[in-house]
Amino acid sequence: MTSGIELQRCPACAKVWAFPRRRCPACGGEPERFEASGRATLFAATVVTRAPDETFRALVPYRIALADLEEGPRIMAHLSAEAEIGAPLRGRVEEIAGRPIPLFKPA
Amino acid sequence: MSASFVRAATVTPFGRIEGSSTLSLMGDAAQAALDAAGMERGEIDGLICGYATTHPHLMLSTVFAEDFGIRPAYAHAVQLGGGTGAAMLMVADMAIRSGEARNVLVVAGENRLTGMSRDAAVQTLAQVGHPVGEAPLGATIPAYYALGAARYLHETGATEADLAELAVLMRRHAGETPGAHLGEAISVADVLASKPIATPLKLMDCCPISDGGGAVILSAEPGPGPALKLIGAAQAHTHQHLSEAPDDLALGARISSARALERAGRSIADMGYLAVYDSFSVTLALLLEALGVSAPGRAGQDAAAGRFARGGPLPLNTHGGLLSYGHCGVAGAMAHMAEAWAQMTGRAGARAIAGEPAHAIYHGDGGVLSSHVTLVMERLS
Numbered sequence: 001m002t003s004g005i006e007l008q009r010c011p012a013c014a015k016v017w018a019f020p021r022r023r024c025p026a027c028g029g030e031p032e033r034f035e036a037s038g039r040a041t042l043f044a045a046t047v048v049t050r051a052p053d054e055t056f057r058a059l060v061p062y063r064i065a066l067a068d069l070e071e072g073p074r075i076m077a078h079l080s081a082e083a084e085i086g087a088p089l090r091g092r093v094e095e096i097a098g099r100p101i102p103l104f105k106p107a
Numbered sequence: 108m109s110a111s112f113v114r115a116a117t118v119t120p121f122g123r124i125e126g127s128s129t130l131s132l133m134g135d136a137a138q139a140a141l142d143a144a145g146m147e148r149g150e151i152d153g154l155i156c157g158y159a160t161t162h163p164h165l166m167l168s169t170v171f172a173e174d175f176g177i178r179p180a181y182a183h184a185v186q187l188g189g190g191t192g193a194a195m196l197m198v199a200d201m202a203i204r205s206g207e208a209r210n211v212l213v214v215a216g217e218n219r220l221t222g223m224s225r226d227a228a229v230q231t232l233a234q235v236g237h238p239v240g241e242a243p244l245g246a247t248i249p250a251y252y253a254l255g256a257a258r259y260l261h262e263t264g265a266t267e268a269d270l271a272e273l274a275v276l277m278r279r280h281a282g283e284t285p286g287a288h289l290g291e292a293i294s295v296a297d298v299l300a301s302k303p304i305a306t307p308l309k310l311m312d313c314c315p316i317s318d319g320g321g322a323v324i325l326s327a328e329p330g331p332g333p334a335l336k337l338i339g340a341a342q343a344h345t346h347q348h349l350s351e352a353p354d355d356l357a358l359g360a361r362i363s364s365a366r367a368l369e370r371a372g373r374s375i376a377d378m379g380y381l382a383v384y385d386s387f388s389v390t391l392a393l394l395l396e397a398l399g400v401s402a403p404g405r406a407g408q409d410a411a412a413g414r415f416a417r418g419g420p421l422p423l424n425t426h427g428g429l430l431s432y433g434h435c436g437v438a439g440a441m442a443h444m445a446e447a448w449a450q451m452t453g454r455a456g457a458r459a460i461a462g463e464p465a466h467a468i469y470h471g472d473g474g475v476l477s478s479h480v481t482l483v484m485e486r487l488s
């Protein structure tokens with residue numbers, strides 16, 4: 001099963017990151033894309049009840065998390081259920097509010 | 108070595124100001140600063156302004172200069188989120204010390220409450236988040252800070268009630284301050300029972316959205332009467348987006364405050380008045396601890412013990428801060444400076460703090476603890 005969570009890495013210096021960039025932020029090298037395993041640990045989570053717009057108002061309350069991917073980068077994602085900080089997670093990109101969003105579940 | 112002095116620092120009332128605009132609020136604040144300094148328009152030769160989400164413009168500084176009636180020799184705008192107020196003062200200080208200007212007007216204002224809908228304000232501010240990896244997830248500024256708060260509580264063992272103490276203190280101070288947006292007293296229980304926004308933050312952990320303006324005149328001369336001298340300034344920028352923030356979320360505050368204090372030849376223990384950015388209760392806790400004022404996890408308990416009260420040993424944001432005096436964008440954090448100037452120069456009237464501290468520190472933060480600016484000031488009497 002693929003996660004659909006796309007990362008970038010720099011073949012020159014081995015740095016790995018999540019936000020799409022044209023150049024490696026460490027050495028300026030040309031990055032290549034690869035897919036994350038979807039395995040992560042929970043860094044922090046919040047339950048949002050005050051949504052920014054009508055689309056998300058229909059989904060409240062929803063959980064937003066910072067997930068530390070096993071490849072290194074920390075990404076923001078949705079979280080399906082309550083989990084303790086440090087808990088193992090599994091995640092993949094799902095359609096939420098009509099757009100692709102990484103969704104993690106307690107592993 | 109030349110130096111700069113705060114000749115005046117003023118704010119308009121904050122809150123719902125019907126009929127106000129960015130330019131009217133900037134102008135009201137600037138006129139009040141000129142009046143407080145006993146200066147005329149023609150003496151202003153430098154102009155630094157902020158930005159306004161209700162009045163986006165390529166050249167806000169000269170739009171304001173023309174409207175207000177000044178022809179500065181040096182002018183531009185600064186954009187650094189909540190850190191803008193302190194950053195404007197830092198660049199004004201550099202302009203004065205370099206000899207480029209002698210009297211710099213630093214001004215900002217925004218009708219952020221009446222000039223746009225609440226949803227529009229929430230969405231505009233949420234764009235501080237990453238356009239691909241954060242904002243499209245339905246995250247908001249409170250959600251970003253809530254993630255930081257969840258982590259802070261986990262790491263330090265502090266409680267939501269500890270955070271609430273900081274909101275209660277800011278409200279108590281605002282209750283004594285004319286022009287505050289929110290002045291009605293609240294308790295820790297009120298904060299804990301207030302509407303959930305993004306756990307662990309409730310409505311009363313969050314600053315309101317306000318209309319308001321603020322202005323500071325920085326000068327090469329101290330002027331008549333008690334004055335405030337800028338003796339150290341520094342910045343640090345560790346990240347823009349929360350996803351790429353260091354594990355130590357307030358690391359930038361540690362770096363900028365340490366550098367500003369070093370440049371001033373002072374330590375945090377020398378500071379007798381604190382002006383610290385407080386967009387959320389947790390922002391204030393993180394910054395007080397990063398500045399070395401409170402031990403990790405203890406900022407709320409220090410507030411509860413009266414340490415930061417107006418009559419306490421280390422008064423903090425005695426106007427009520429962003430949390431209760433209000434938050435109108437760039438000018439929101441200028442109110443911290445206005446209060447510091449009033450308190451440090453004996454102009455706070457009935458709100459005066461007990462002692463006459465020799466030094467004050469002003470710390471601003473923009474983004475999600477992304478951009479930090481620290482100023483250290485010394486009383487001259």
